[in-house]
Amino acid sequence: MKHKPNLTAGRPRAFDRDEALRIAMKLFSKHGYEGVSIADLTAAMNIAPPSLYAAFGSKEALFREALALYLQRPDLPHLACTGPVRDQIRKLLHDTVRAATDPDFPAGCMVTAGMLTCRAEHEGLADSIAGLRTARCEQIAGHVRDAVRAGELPPDTDTKAIGRFVMALAQGIAIQAHDGATAAELFALVDVALQSWPGAAPARPAP
Numbered sequence: 001m002k003h004k005p006n007l008t009a010g011r012p013r014a015f016d017r018d019e020a021l022r023i024a025m026k027l028f029s030k031h032g033y034e035g036v037s038i039a040d041l042t043a044a045m046n047i048a049p050p051s052l053y054a055a056f057g058s059k060e061a062l063f064r065e066a067l068a069l070y071l072q073r074p075d076l077p078h079l080a081c082t083g084p085v086r087d088q089i090r091k092l093l094h095d096t097v098r099a100a101t102d103p104d105f106p107a108g109c110m111v112t113a114g115m116l117t118c119r120a121e122h123e124g125l126a127d128s129i130a131g132l133r134t135a136r137c138e139q140i141a142g143h144v145r146d147a148v149r150a151g152e153l154p155p156d157t158d159t160k161a162i163g164r165f166v167m168a169l170a171q172g173i174a175i176q177a178h179d180g181a182t183a184a185e186l187f188a189l190v191d192v193a194l195q196s197w198p199g200a201a202p203a204r205p206a207p
Helices: 017-031 038-045 049-056 059-071 085-100 120-149 159-178 183-196
Strands: none
Touching: 017 038, 017 049, 017 059, 038 049, 038 059, 049 059, 059 120, 085 120, 085 159, 085 183, 120 159, 159 183
């Protein structure tokens, strides 16, 4: 009796678009937009370039989808809505350290350090990322303004400068993590930085 051939034998595993998007998100987080080629993406996804273009349209469209997915991460650093603003900032920066040293996203942040440099044809994408960073600065400054109005900080506090200061710290944390700084070293960096917070107690001399 003849046996019917197994038509599924050797057939490649079905393409999982969601998993491919997660792979792209991790690659872009680690290497940035310019540092990831179509060949890198297709090799990591185990697909051919036509499949990538069919699923996502273009590398830029894939990056934008990956960015949207990245921004949905539940562990993404964010400002708390309650408590003293200095504690909110400390928690934000500690979360930034944890994100920057996360083994699943090694030293990667698609917003904090993403698209700092790019070719001219990608300036629109870079502007989108810069806009997200500016929005974060403004969000932090808004929390500081609330603290000023509540009497928690002096009335002459430069809220805009603090917003940029905190964002600069977040960017520095990402770069330092990329260069091999440990979480413990970066937590210490945050503690030193917050010694300059308005009204903060001066650091005690080392014994």
